[in-house]
Amino acid sequence: MLEIDNLTKTYADGLQALRGCSLTVPGAEVVAVIGPSGAGKSTFIRCINRLVTPTGGSIRLDGTELTALGERGLRGVRRHIGMIFQEYNLIERLTVMENVLAGRLGAVSFMQALLRRFPQADVDRAFELLARVGLEGYENSRADALSGGQRQRVGIARALMQEPRLLLVDEPTSSLDPKVARSILALICELASELGIPALINIHDVGLALRFARRVIGLSAGEIVFDGAPAEVDEAALSRIYGADDWRDAFRQEGEEDRHVAGEGMAS
């Protein structure tokens, strides 16, 4: 169970990315977060595993307050939050197997990681997951040799390797063509319900969101302005989320938010 209460984030230069967002995801549920570029989707999802440090509010995962955790405690919680990225964020020069095993990086010792001596149980599980995402036989390929869809499948396997209690998914399909995008999204939703865990998916493609999610959150200018079933997303809801179609503004803000997230992500 994920409980987010009155979450706010103001970046160092005064940009208010989140203005009091509250959300409760009771159990295994695929939640799509939609909204115009710059609405704070990226910041929202990164506040949950604290890749971005929230300014205020509270986040509880299965009862654990995440905003109060120290470095060590935070790493312990992150180990059980799987994340899937828009640009896959694979370790390009390493093999597919090393990328999947990287999901266990928080659980193994430095020497085990250095010498790539992961526990046999992890290796077995990695092989299973590779088969499950349709990449059987690819374990020794280098990540940079794969196609976009294959890379995202490795990203999914890495996230599942963590035995996650929550999946955070940031624009999983924006770098993929429509057909591959659908299959990737279907796979993520399938796996989330198989594992019985909640998944939060940032997605700007409203069509895909309505098709795959069981619940839709609309984010606009850092506030949740819609929360309901896909069937309830009508023209009124969409205009509330996307507002006047001032797309030029929206695009400029997206660049701004990406920069903030990247800047904060590298620190500490």
Added chain:
Amino acid sequence: MSAPATVSPRRWRRPPVIATPWLRWVAVAGVIAYLAFAVVDLEFDYARFVRGVPRGVDMVVSMFPPDFSRWDLLLGGLLESLQMAFFATAIGVVVSIPIAVGAAANVAPKWLYAVCRGYIGVSRTFPEVLIAIFFVKAFGFGAFAGVLTLVIASTGFVGKLLAEEIEAIDPGQVEAMRATGAGPLGVLLFGVAPQVMPRYIGLVIYRLDINLRESTILGIVGAGGIGAVLYNSFARYEYDFSLAILLAIIAVVLVAEWFSGFVRARTK
């Protein structure tokens, strides 16, 4: 006759680099005056130059044929140089790693960044021969001082260039590793190391190449290796032996350069 004759042609000249006329003339006059002062003060004397040329020719003539009769002395010095270079490179490139990580602004805390950048700055300020003079005074004549010199120089060189490589890595891969709950060492191992590894290998080979060259001259200030033999042969006017030593050094440097290029071309 379409153009009216009253319009004068518009002239154009490139605007001067220094816009203020008096400043321009002061700058030019200053440079000329200092050049004249330097020539006079250094007693650069044409007559002396003319007298020296035949003496130089005599010296070159007396170098032939090169004298390899004391090959044991030559080989001993050369082997010591090679040992110094290999040993110093082996230590230097390993010590460089923590220094480079500390000197990369995107992964190191500010205080550590300041310390490591400070060290790199100092070690790169002084030329090898100057550092060698200091270590010879502190630790006495011989290869020990030479090895220390090359270690310091290697850490400054590899540390700086590797740090710059680390600062240019893709932050997405680092973010993904942090999201798995990995500790700082795990993040370095999987998020950073694979991205900079080809560059690091190239730097190691390049530095070995440089250390081989440097190790041949450090002996001139008493820091061990073939340089001491060379210096002594000059002091005793044994120019034919000097030439033999020089030819041996050239051979080593050429081999080192070929090897360096060969390896670096294969680590892309």
